[in-house]
Amino acid sequence: MLYLYRSILRYLTNSKRIFTLFLLALLFELSFEYFTSLSIKYLIDDAITPRNMTIFFALLLALLIGGVLNLVIGVGGDYAMSKLNETILLGLRQNLYEQTQKLSAHFFSRYRIGDIVARFTMDIPAVEHAMMMTFSTLILASLSIVVGTALLFTLEWKLALVAFVGIVFMFIPQKLLNKRAQHYNEEYVGVVESFSNNMDEEMKAFKLIRGFQLQASMKKRFMKQLQVWFRIGVKRSFINSNLERLPIMVLSVINVIILGLGGYFTFQGTMSIGDLIAFYSVFDTVGLSVIQFMEVVPDLIEGEVGIRRINEVLEIAPDLEEGDHALTRASLSKDIKFDGVTFGYTEAQPVIHDLSLSIPVGSYVAIVGASGSGKSTLLQLLMRFYDPQKGAIRIDDTDLRSIQLSSFLQHAGVIFQEPYLFHATIRDNLLIGHPDASDEALFQATRAVGVHDAIIQMSSGYDTWIENDGANLSVSQRHRISIARALLRSQELTFLDEVAASLDPESEIALNETISSAHKGRTVIAASHRLKTVAHADLVYMIDHGRVIEQGTHQELMARQGAYYSLWKKQEGFHMSRDGEVLVDAERLRQLPFFAYMNETLLHEIKDLLRTEKVASGHHVFKQGDAGNKLYIIARGKVAVSKQNDKGHSTRVAVLQDGDHFGEIALLKDAPRNADITALTDCALLTLTRSQLLPLLDRYEDMKIKLNQSLTERS
Ligand SMILES: Nc1ncnc2c1ncn2[C@@H]1O[C@H](COP(=O)(O)OP(=O)(O)OP(=O)(O)O)[C@@H](O)[C@H]1O
Numbered sequence: 001m002l003y004l005y006r007s008i009l010r011y012l013t014n015s016k017r018i019f020t021l022f023l024l025a026l027l028f029e030l031s032f033e034y035f036t037s038l039s040i041k042y043l044i045d046d047a048i049t050p051r052n053m054t055i056f057f058a059l060l061l062a063l064l065i066g067g068v069l070n071l072v073i074g075v076g077g078d079y080a081m082s083k084l085n086e087t088i089l090l091g092l093r094q095n096l097y098e099q100t101q102k103l104s105a106h107f108f109s110r111y112r113i114g115d116i117v118a119r120f121t122m123d124i125p126a127v128e129h130a131m132m133m134t135f136s137t138l139i140l141a142s143l144s145i146v147v148g149t150a151l152l153f154t155l156e157w158k159l160a161l162v163a164f165v166g167i168v169f170m171f172i173p174q175k176l177l178n179k180r181a182q183h184y185n186e187e188y189v190g191v192v193e194s195f196s197n198n199m200d201e202e203m204k205a206f207k208l209i210r211g212f213q214l215q216a217s218m219k220k221r222f223m224k225q226l227q228v229w230f231r232i233g234v235k236r237s238f239i240n241s242n243l244e245r246l247p248i249m250v251l252s253v254i255n256v257i258i259l260g261l262g263g264y265f266t267f268q269g270t271m272s273i274g275d276l277i278a279f280y281s282v283f284d285t286v287g288l289s290v291i292q293f294m295e296v297v298p299d300l301i302e303g304e305v306g307i308r309r310i311n312e313v314l315e316i317a318p319d320l321e322e323g324d325h326a327l328t329r330a331s332l333s334k335d336i337k338f339d340g341v342t343f344g345y346t347e348a349q350p351v352i353h354d355l356s357l358s359i360p361v362g363s364y365v366a367i368v369g370a371s372g373s374g375k376s377t378l379l380q381l382l383m384r385f386y387d388p389q390k391g392a393i394r395i396d397d398t399d400l401r402s403i404q405l406s407s408f409l410q411h412a413g414v415i416f417q418e419p420y421l422f423h424a425t426i427r428d429n430l431l432i433g434h435p436d437a438s439d440e441a442l443f444q445a446t447r448a449v450g451v452h453d454a455i456i457q458m459s460s461g462y463d464t465w466i467e468n469d470g471a472n473l474s475v476s477q478r479h480r481i482s483i484a485r486a487l488l489r490s491q492e493l494t495f496l497d498e499v500a501a502s503l504d505p506e507s508e509i510a511l512n513e514t515i516s517s518a519h520k521g522r523t524v525i526a527a528s529h530r531l532k533t534v535a536h537a538d539l540v541y542m543i544d545h546g547r548v549i550e551q552g553t554h555q556e557l558m559a560r561q562g563a564y565y566s567l568w569k570k571q572e573g574f575h576m577s578r579d580g581e582v583l584v585d586a587e588r589l590r591q592l593p594f595f596a597y598m599n600e601t602l603l604h605e606i607k608d609l610l611r612t613e614k615v616a617s618g619h620h621v622f623k624q625g626d627a628g629n630k631l632y633i634i635a636r637g638k639v640a641v642s643k644q645n646d647k648g649h650s651t652r653v654a655v656l657q658d659g660d661h662f663g664e665i666a667l668l669k670d671a672p673r674n675a676d677i678t679a680l681t682d683c684a685l686l687t688l689t690r691s692q693l694l695p696l697l698d699r700y701e702d703m704k705i706k707l708n709q710s711l712t713e714r715s
Pocket residue numbers: 109345346351369370371372373374375376377378498527529655
């Protein structure tokens with residue numbers, strides 16, 4: 001329990017006066033309590049038995065005045081108690097919140113949302129309750145036990161000795177059960193926390209759960225957890241009840257002993273009746289105080305568990321602290337440099353290797369590469385979500401770690417792959433990074449990303465409330481609003497992380513134009529896997545496995561005919577019509593290995609058979625075991641390929657994107673799919689079914705044989 005109070009005391013350093021007021025009120029209440037008990041002795045022995053009316057009325061008057069004063073002072077004490085308690089809670093909430101603001105992305109990948117929320121919704125209330133019980137019951141009960149026991153010794157020391165031994169016995173159950181009670185309480189909080197995390201996950205993943213029909217397995221997991229919760233809940237409640245009940249049982253035994261022994265002393269004439277009644281009344285108060293003390297113990301244990309969990313978060317040293325002398329900076333004047341940067345999410349597995357690159361002020365720099373090559377990681381390092389393990393990021397030659405981050409990022413607008421929208425109006429979301437922006441600037445930004453018209457058509461226009469992370473908006477509207485938000489904020493620096501991934505081609509073109517025109521004077525750093533979106537950049541860095549493998553302008557890189565050129569060739573050849581149909585060049589089809597030897601006429605016929613299929617982000621294209629009858633070519637978007645083992649555990653084995661294809665074996669035979677394919681972004685896929693292709697090939701027997709040979713080799 002001491003740990004709880006030690007941790008709490010620091011929140012009361014500025015509340016000495018109010019604490020003194022509280023203690024004074026408490027002492028008065030205690031004095032009055034024992035004065036009432038002792039007054040019985042004087043009423044019987046000095047007033048009623050000798051029929052002394054003066055003493056009788058004097059005592060009654062003292063009791064009355066004391067009662068009124070106790071009431072008034074008690075109200076003051078209650079106020080002081082409430083203020084002390086709320087002061088502690090305010091301090092705890094504030095510290096915890098500030099700490100979560102300071103912690104790095106490492107922390108947020110280690111702790112789940114429910115873990116943090118539980119600190120606020122479960123642990124702080126547990127501490128609150130423990131402190132409330134401390135102020136309202138425990139302090140008074142403890143003082144009462146000490147003062148009452150001392151009084152008992154003044155009344156009859158032999159009887160007091162027996163009472164003292166009895167009181168000590170009342171504390172034994174608590175001593176014996178304390179550790180186990182704490183253990184069950186910790187387990188209980190852990191179960192509740194993990195349950196809230198799973199509920200949070202299920203609520204967020206409800207579309208996936210419905211889409212994959214996972215309700216039964218989710219329910220199984222839920223029921224299993226409820227069973228654990230139930231079992232620990234029973235143990236915890238049972239031990240808490242024991243902590244309260246056992247002292248009561250001990251007290252009833254001591255009561256009988258005191259009455260018996262006291263009666264015997266009265267028969268012997270060594271104790272007056274007034275003394276016996278007063279002794280019993282004081283002992284009753286002490287006994288009740290011990291019971292009250294014991295009743296508070298489970299609350300204190302819960303509070304102690306709560307404060308330990310809160311301190312566990314508070315004591316995490318932020319790994320990205322700004323030094324006391326962090327430099328402030330006005331604006332970028334020269335360049336941003338990655339200087340031999342090595343970084344991994346775990347020390348053992350670097351994802352960026354000794355990487356150096358330079359971003360001149362005012363330029364539009366693109367970072368391109370395959371999925372997983374480290375593009376987003378570079379942007380996150382730049383925003384100091386993490387620090388490099390080796391090397392440095394330099395802003396105008398100053399190490400980013402020595403710069404006050406807020407002064408660096410204050411003019412930066414960031415657009416993430418996953419746009420996050422707050423539960424507020426569209427206007428509030430747009431203005432969040434630049435609250436003073438004029439309506440004109442606001443509309444300019446939303447027009448630029450093609451979302452203005454959609455917003456004004458909504459029933460409340462810009463004042464439309466955004467529900468649950470944008471549930472009432474389309475994916476592309478969410479993206480556009482987040483892009484407009486960044487454009488509105490940023491004057492100097494714009495970070496774009498795969499922003500075009502979820503936009504349709506028209507919006508993509510519009511966005512490119514916006515960025516190009518906005519780019520004048522501002523530094524833009526865009527990570528993208530789709531080369532076309534960044535072909536107009538001043539400088540392109542192509543990275544692979546965390547290393548720069550090529551750099552230059554689009555023209556230079558195309559002329560080099562290296563990795564950039566190959567990726568460009570893979571992605572080009574797809575066109576999207578206004579109604580969203582994907583068209584592909586016959587020449588692009590020829591790049592697919594199994595169509596490589598086909599003649600021009602056949603390729604044109606195949607091209608006309610291709611159909612466009614749209615798959616929304618999070619939905620699956622097909623599942624492992626489904627019957628296969630189609631080839632898919634990704635015109636736009638990104639999909640994950642995952643394989644399930646015998647136990648149903650799924651492992652991601654690859655990510656495919658623009659220009660990649662999958663499922664070609666289905667063109668040859670009716671074999672079940674051997675992997676799950678899930679869309680990671682909104683996807684536009686070109687499909688060709690076996691039943692479309694085979695009749696066509698009947699006319700080209702030699703090509704049919706070659707196709708079969710090629711696919712058989714690949715299967
Ligand atoms: N929070 C994280 N914890 C651990 N590993 C991570 C984390 N984020 C990314 N990675 C890993 O780091 C590597 C680089 O990821 P990153 O997101 O930077 O790639 P990317 O090029 O942006 O890919 P994409 O185009 O798919 O977004 C990948 O292997 C990825 O699995």
